[in-house]
Amino acid sequence: MYISSLATKMGRSSCLREATALLVIGILCLVIIFSKEDIPPDDPSNHVHINRMESTYQNRPQKPTSESAGVFTWGHCERNESAANVSGFSSLPGHIQDFLFYRHCRHFPMLLDVPDKCGGPHKSADVFLLLVIKSSPVNYDRREVLRKTWAKERLQNGMWIRRIFLSGTTGTSFEKRKLNKLLRLENREHNDILQWDFNDSFFNLTLKQILFLEWMDKNCRQARFIFNGDDDIFANTDNMVDYLHSQKNKDGDKHLFAGHLIRYVGPIRETGSKYYVPVQVQESDSYPPYCGGGGFLLSGYTAIVIYKMSHTIPILPIDDVYMGMCLEKAGLRPESHFGVRTAGLQVPSQKVDAYNPCYYREIILVHRFLPHQIYIMWHGIHEPNLKCGNLQGSL
Structure with a gap:
C-alpha cells in the first residue's frame, strides 16, 4: 500500500510539473507574439524615403477616431514597379530609386493634428500671420527656443500670430516610438504640431509642403498670410507683420510670394551633391524663378493656388523649386x-561682431542660427537700451 500510494503521489507531482511547464511555455509564446506585433522588424523596407504605409492619391480616408478629431488613417500605397523601367534606373543612388518608386504617393497616416489652430475653417480670417515651420522630430531644442522667441503666439499690433510645426517620423522601432511620444507630449502642452507617418528626410520636404497645404485648405483656408521656413533660422516676426500690414492688400486675398529670389539656375547633376537631381527626375536643365526654402512669405490666396497647381505637377524633391513650378x-x-537672407548675413568687416543685434533689427530672416544664438539675438533686438548709432559700412 505504501509503495502504491507513493507511486500515485509521484504521478500527480509529475503531472503538475508538466502542466506548469506547459503554462509557462504558453505565456512565453504570447509575450513573443505581442512583442512582434508591437515592434516592427528593422529590415530594409523600413528605410525607404517614403514608407510603405502610404496611400494612393485616390484613396479615401477612414473616419477620424473620437480621441483625435480630424486625424485620418490612409490605406496602403503600392510602389510603382514600372519606375524600374526608366532608362538608367539601375545606376541611380538608392534614395533616388526609392523616390521614383513612391513619387505618386501623396497621402499618409496623420499622427498629430491641431484642427482648431486657426479657430476653425470659418474663423481662420482672424489669423493675420500663420508661422509654418518645418522641423524634424529630433529638433526638440529648436522648437522650444522658437516657442519662446520669434515664433511665440501673440497679438502683434492688434493682429494674431499663430504657429505650427510640420514633422514626419524618424528612425525605426524603439527610436521612432520614443520620438513620436516626444512630439505627442509637446503637442499636448503647446497644441502646435502636425505630424504624418512618412520618413522625415530632405527628399520628402516637398511632400511635407503639400500635406500642409492640404491641411490648410481644410482647416485654415482664410488665414491672411503665411510664413514658411526652417527651424534653424532667426526671424524678426515684428518686421514681418509691419511689412505685410504695409501692403495695399492687407487681407491676403491677392497674390504675394516674397523671399530670397533665385533665377537662371537648373538641376544639379553631380551625384555627390545633396541637391542632386538626375534627368530621370527632372529632364529640363532649367528651373523657374523661385525663393530659397529657408523662409518666404506668401498670402493665403497664393497658398491655395499653389495647392491647386500641385495636383497636376509631379513631385520634385527640391521643395523651394517645386513652389516655383506651381507659381x-x-x-x-x-x-x-x-x-530675407537665406544665404546668411554678410557684415561689412571681419573686425565687427557678426552677431551685433543692430544688424538684425531691420531684417526679416537670416538662415543658419543655433538655438542659443536665436535666443540671445531675439532678446538683443528687443533690448530697450539698445543703441546702434552709425554702424560701420552697410548691409
Whole structure:
C-alpha cells in the first residue's frame, strides 16, 4: 500500500510539473507574439524615403477616431514597379530609386493634428500671420527656443500670430516610438504640431509642403498670410507683420510670394551633391524663378493656388523649386525681399561682431542660427537700451 500510494503521489507531482511547464511555455509564446506585433522588424523596407504605409492619391480616408478629431488613417500605397523601367534606373543612388518608386504617393497616416489652430475653417480670417515651420522630430531644442522667441503666439499690433510645426517620423522601432511620444507630449502642452507617418528626410520636404497645404485648405483656408521656413533660422516676426500690414492688400486675398529670389539656375547633376537631381527626375536643365526654402512669405490666396497647381505637377524633391513650378503654372511670379537672407548675413568687416543685434533689427530672416544664438539675438533686438548709432559700412 505504501509503495502504491507513493507511486500515485509521484504521478500527480509529475503531472503538475508538466502542466506548469506547459503554462509557462504558453505565456512565453504570447509575450513573443505581442512583442512582434508591437515592434516592427528593422529590415530594409523600413528605410525607404517614403514608407510603405502610404496611400494612393485616390484613396479615401477612414473616419477620424473620437480621441483625435480630424486625424485620418490612409490605406496602403503600392510602389510603382514600372519606375524600374526608366532608362538608367539601375545606376541611380538608392534614395533616388526609392523616390521614383513612391513619387505618386501623396497621402499618409496623420499622427498629430491641431484642427482648431486657426479657430476653425470659418474663423481662420482672424489669423493675420500663420508661422509654418518645418522641423524634424529630433529638433526638440529648436522648437522650444522658437516657442519662446520669434515664433511665440501673440497679438502683434492688434493682429494674431499663430504657429505650427510640420514633422514626419524618424528612425525605426524603439527610436521612432520614443520620438513620436516626444512630439505627442509637446503637442499636448503647446497644441502646435502636425505630424504624418512618412520618413522625415530632405527628399520628402516637398511632400511635407503639400500635406500642409492640404491641411490648410481644410482647416485654415482664410488665414491672411503665411510664413514658411526652417527651424534653424532667426526671424524678426515684428518686421514681418509691419511689412505685410504695409501692403495695399492687407487681407491676403491677392497674390504675394516674397523671399530670397533665385533665377537662371537648373538641376544639379553631380551625384555627390545633396541637391542632386538626375534627368530621370527632372529632364529640363532649367528651373523657374523661385525663393530659397529657408523662409518666404506668401498670402493665403497664393497658398491655395499653389495647392491647386500641385495636383497636376509631379513631385520634385527640391521643395523651394517645386513652389516655383506651381507659381509658374498658375501664371504667378515670386518677388525679392531685401530683408530675407537665406544665404546668411554678410557684415561689412571681419573686425565687427557678426552677431551685433543692430544688424538684425531691420531684417526679416537670416538662415543658419543655433538655438542659443536665436535666443540671445531675439532678446538683443528687443533690448530697450539698445543703441546702434552709425554702424560701420552697410548691409
